[in-house]
Amino acid sequence: MRYHSIRPGQVWLDTEGKRIQAHGGSIITVGDTFYWYGENKEKTKAGSGIWHWGVRCYASKDLYNWEDKGVIIPPDVDDIDSPLHPAQYMDRPHMIFSQSTQKFVCWIKVMRQEGQKSTILTADHILGPYTVVRKDIRPLNMGAGDFDLVVAQDGKAYYYFERVHSELICADLTDDYTDVTGYYSTHFPNLQPPYVREAPAYFNRKGLHYLFTSGTTGYHPNPSQVACAKTFHGPWEVLGDPHPDDRSRTSYNSQITSVFKHPFKKDLYIALADRWIPNLPELVGDRFADGTQSRIAADLYKSIFDPEIDYVLKEEDKLPVSLDFDTCHSNYVWLPVRFDGNMAYLDWKEEWNIEDYE
Incomplete structure (x- = not known):
């Protein structure tokens, strides 16, 4: 079927008739195409031990009808300690594009047993492949929960995150968007x-x-x-x-x-x-x-x-x-x-x- 409107709260299917799996997600525009990405929860059922199955991405020209472009950041099924292992609590991928490095930069949060940590990946194309460049970091030596990434008009980037169970932090990102500079404010x-x-x-x-x-x-x-x-x-x-x-x-x-x-x-x-x-x-x-x-x-x-x-x-x-x-x-x-x-x-x-x- 083809959609001609947005129906909040209703089941939303992709162009192949499958339920869209892009949770905790966002949209990036590349040219005239919209890319919607998020947590792939297709295998997340009670008792499964599977929290996620990677990051999935969809493409659309109208924001109504979405073509499945596949799992662009796949789960790491072989390494239980990997932040991308399906049993790890990986949430809320956010991506921004760096004009200076011409890279797509993706941050994810992972709720580890020893606290919440961040992993950063980069790619040359929105659809990947993505490479881990930083793993299990504690930005500003803080437990970093839910977050958002922002790029200003001048190219400077900012990282808004919940300092777990405490306050909200706005931190400046480095020029390549893969780390924090150390400057931040609390809110x-x-x-x-x-x-x-x-x-x-x-x-x-x-x-x-x-x-x-x-x-x-x-x-x-x-x-x-x-x-x-x-x-x-x-x-x-x-x-x-x-x-x-x-x-x-x-x-x-x-x-x-x-x-x-x-x-x-x-x-x-x-x-x-x-x-x-x-x-x-x-x-x-x-x-x-x-x-x-x-x-x-x-x-x-x-x-x-x-x-x-x-x-x-x-x-x-x-x-x-x-x-x-x-x-x-x-x-x-x-x-x-x-x-x-x-x-x-x-x-x-x-x-x-x-x-x-x-």
Whole structure:
């Protein structure tokens, strides 16, 4: 079938009729072609021991219909210690292109038992092959969680990442984008989950820098937050929740992973998000719609990370999923960003069209 619109939250198939597997992903434009890449979760099922099956990439001319270009960063099935082994918790690949080196640079985070680390790969073409140039580093000697990579107009690059369970960091990258320089700034300090901001998704509009972030409640969705600043390093002004009509307090049951500025449209920004648990409303029933389940998730994470909180989770309120569930069935929520002054909103749409934007 061919698509003629974007339908947030619905199953999305590639041009061969297979479910698209590009989670925690982003889009890069090369010429007149869009490339959407992300975690390949095709084999990730409960009890499988498989967290990922590499990084998969798709190509499109219209953002609706996506041709599978294959696994561009394959899993390393032979080395259990490799950051690319399927059992390792590899998340959120992000790629940028260096004009100076003419290389595509990909950063990945891996949740190791001894802490979260970063691995960097490079390639001459968006579709690879990719070569590991740095492995298991701790940027700035910090545990680096969810992140985003940004290239400024002057070619300088920045790395926004969650300093695990603490604060958000903006770090300058080296000229070849494969390491940090040592210069950084700290933002949104919080004591613990669920307050810590993760999943930073950056974009720039009319001279302002923006970040969408989420709270920290594992795979359970929570309220997003949008902030803006006049420089890459802030200071950041928190503007509020960009999902104005979401009574469930789950960001429309999704987590934003990146924001794509359409290069051939005047002012179209698209927030790309994962709906990790598509059947969450059915799993928890009436607790979903009014935000009760979101509050339960937040209370649970407060109790896990604050020993002074004596929180007993009722049997009927237990969360329906853990880290081990079928993310191979996760869907995507793509929505256009609406601006009102400096504020950025994401209004729910059952269906929408790229052509409706100038």
